[in-house]
Amino acid sequence: MKKRYFAGIVTSLLLTSSILGACSSDEGTTGKSGNVDNVNKTGMPIAKEKIEVDGFGAKFFASQDWNKLMLWDEYAKKSNIDVNWKTVQVEALAEKRNLMLAAGDYPELFFASAFPKTDLVKYGQQGVFLPLNDYIDEYAPNFKKIMEEYPSVKQGVTMADGNIYGFPTIYDPKFESLRAGTPWINQEWLDKLNLKAPETTDELYKVLKAFKEKDPNGNGKADEQAWGGGYGILEFINYLRGTFGLNKQGTMNINLDFKEGTEEFRFVPSTDEYKELLTFLNKLYTEGLINKDVFTTEPQTFSAEASKGNFGMLNEVDPKELLKLDGYVGIPVLEGPTGERAYNAVTNGLGNLGMFVLTDKAKDPEALVRWIDYLYGDEGTKMFFMGFEGVTYEEDKDGNFKFLPEITDNPDGKNMDQAISEFLTWPGGYYPGIVKQKYFQGAEAKENTIKNAEQVRPYRIKDEDILPGLNYTLEESDKVSAIMTDIQTYIDEMAAGFITGKQDFSKWDDYKKTLDKMQLQDYLKTAQGAYDRTKGEK
Secondary structure, eight states: OOHHHHTTOSSOTTHHHHOBOOSOGGGOOOOOOSOGGGBOSSSSOSBSSOEEEEEEEEESOTTOOGGGOHHHHHHHHHHSEEEEEEEEEGGGHHHHHHHHHHHTOOOSEEEEEEEOHHHHHHHHHTTSBOOOHHHHHHHOHHHHHHHHHOHHHHHHHBOTTSOBOOBOEEEOTTOHHHHOOOOEEEHHHHHHTTOOOOOBHHHHHHHHHHHHHSOTTOSSSSOOEEEEOSSOTHHHHHHHTGGGTOOTTOSTTTTEEEOTTSSOEEEGGGSHHHHHHHHHHHHHHHTTOBOTTTTTOOHHHHHHHHTTSOEEEEOSSOHHHHHOOOSEEEOOOOBOTTSOOOBOOOOOSBOOSEEEEEBTTOSOHHHHHHHHHGGGSHHHHHHHHHOOBTTTEEEOTTSOEEEOHHHHTOTTOOOHHHHHTTTOSOTTSOOSEEEOTTTOOSGGGSHHHHHHHHHHGGGBOOGGGOOOOOBOOHHHHHHHHHHHHHHHHHHHHHHHHHHHTSSOGGGHHHHHHHHHHTTHHHHHHHHHHHHHHHHHHO
């Protein structure tokens, strides 16, 4: 599992985290399939007589065949619902799902397909995606309970027309080590060079410079690399947002925060603080202190390179768990040039909203809503993330779960993600369901990551300061989508240009003028109106 999915970063940064519905889900209506008599409302199996379903899913490992995977085979036996899977790797997901929908050649259900909210509204109103409100009310007790416990979840999954069209990823707000954590730094290299872990951006620069130039691995070769990541530049930016005084309201609306001392929005990627952040990353990148292929590398390609042990600092999860590399510890939250020291890349726990949808081809929607709801309860969550007792995990007398050595110390040298993927689908971070610490035994639940989160906690944004996603009306969401699709592409391209040096910072004012020409002020006005309206509703 990668934190980028938690931050809403696998995604269109604004559109998947901001275009939230304004109406109550109680207004949605759904029909019945006519096969309701074949559905047991509680317990297993879900279907009295076997149901076969066509499904489409996104997977992280090319070697997986979901039609032969233990997770789905065992769940089919338990539920009496057998899904015939077609899959695609996550890198090709958006293109594949869009082509299927455009051609009308789509399945009964989409699983782990990461539909952005604009697609949920679009295909929902076209009747392609089923409204799920009534089905949830009657057949999804686990998901209903979560919405009652966390009202922001209900607000977030409800579209502007009052309907719920997708089941989301939810990260339990109580799971602290999943919410916040810093990159990992090689303590052995620090000790070898008689350095301390950096506490400021200036100290970070000096440490990275020393890692690259002073042979900390002691092999007499200039083969060390300083700071690396396999999921793009956003991970680097997110770590430094609070350090440079950005996103003091969190990252549910990642491009927005308040002007100091007000509740008036500003656009983060056009602020002076963001310019300073990019300037710092430009310094690191142009001096070879960030992996040069950061904008193009794929996660698995980067992991293969990082597993050689030649990086002094790494993003992602604990290198010991992911790459079998010892000696890394969480780096401190840094103090920035103006004295800011905060970790602000935090959300309220609601991830991608379109991780499971039913289409108008679904013949048994009641059964399929029960099928997916199981993954939001304790038993289904345990199955999805832990697998099967005696095969992938064991339970001790105190009721604690842990993976078997075949998973954590694989005899074939596979890392944990690779080993567990022979049975389960969760590695890579694409799934509907709720992630709880008790049942999630990935790196985020391990001692080192918990310790990392503990040292971040004093600097992490307070929960009460996190601004939930904005509730746009349907008209507003169309407007925001039209504006921000182009703007997001532009700011991403320009960030890459400024960091790599292909764009000179003397062009910053031209960059901001271009944003205004792209109707940035209209977007800010719409966002402000949505926020002010929400305040009035309280």
